[in-house]
Amino acid sequence: MTTVIAGLLLAAGAGRRYGRPKALVELAGEPLVRRGVRLLRDGGCIPVHVVLGAGADEVPELPGAVPIRHDSWTEGLGSSLRRGLASLPAEVPAAVVVLVDQPLLHPVAVRRVRAAYTGGALVAVATYAGRPGHPVLLGRAVWPLLDGYAIGDRGARDLLRDRPDLVVGVPCDDVGSPLDVDTPADLPRLVSDG
Template sequence: MPVPHPPVAGLLLAAGGGRRLGGRPKALLGFRGRPLVEHAARALSEGGCAPVCVVLGAAAAEVRVHADLAHCTLVDNPRWPDGMGSSLRAGLAALEATDAGAVVVSLVDQPGVGAAAVSRLLAAHRAGAGLAAASYGGERGHPVLFAREHWEGVARAAAGDRGARAYLRAHASAVTLVECADVADPRDVDVPEDLGLLSGSPGRPD
């Protein structure tokens, strides 16, 4: 009988304060009538990730009240103003106690990234990839996947708003790019002009 693969965890970075959106926390932006964080967390779980860990920061108390994240492990990052790197470290630390063999890391502000992209990363991992990233027209993007043996190095390299970029760049030759342009839209909601992305359909490029 085939040996079952260890579970792959999902890690959603949802702590940002939306400084360039006038201080509107991205997790609480409305998307299809619900907080955006719900869609992003659901994409991880429906894509095959378990457990799903959501790192909160700005307006964490409000997110807990208004968003239905009952199926997730919630982690508060009091250092969220330091940048995405602090949230990545907090999430990886929280997952150390699980039996996950890998983690898919996604960002809360990409409404066009759904379960299909996550599922493709899991398939790449099951085929042997220890480092994988969704790509769009050959350009590396999110989500990204790290096998457990990479977690320590990723956490050590995560600083400021760079997240895992430095680690992925240093290990570029080992990263499997998984084309997702046909099932996902990588554009993020960063400035007020991007708010129109919230009116589109999740997981489908224009």
């Protein structure tokens, strides 16, 4: 029997350095928010929830995903993470979390962190050259711990640092890239490097 693991795409930020919400930025004619949904679905995640905030009214339809409006998105990434996890159905045992501004992540990385959970990991983190990145899988048992960590612009990073006993690193150097889009100049760089 296959374990159903949700996907959670965090796409609520205003993209201040970019000049507009990154969820709306296009790569190869596709908005990054749709690309993120496709990443999670192709990685086997069901359901996929997308946390939206800035620019939520401009986001195109998201086939295969549940949009979650987060009116307190200005509180930072941590509140978006907590809001997204709280939106998931009670029967979901774990969620794979990705950020909308990392368009070169690969579905194989999503499948690998899901497999680590199936193998017993409570938290599984994709690593690139030994450094933690995304996707990050969080088992439901650790979600309550985020109340003390996912604050302001902090997501789960400090929890992962403070509780290495919970974390399984999953090498993903051979698939995709964790590079992110912060400014308009980053997008052409990603396309040429990716």
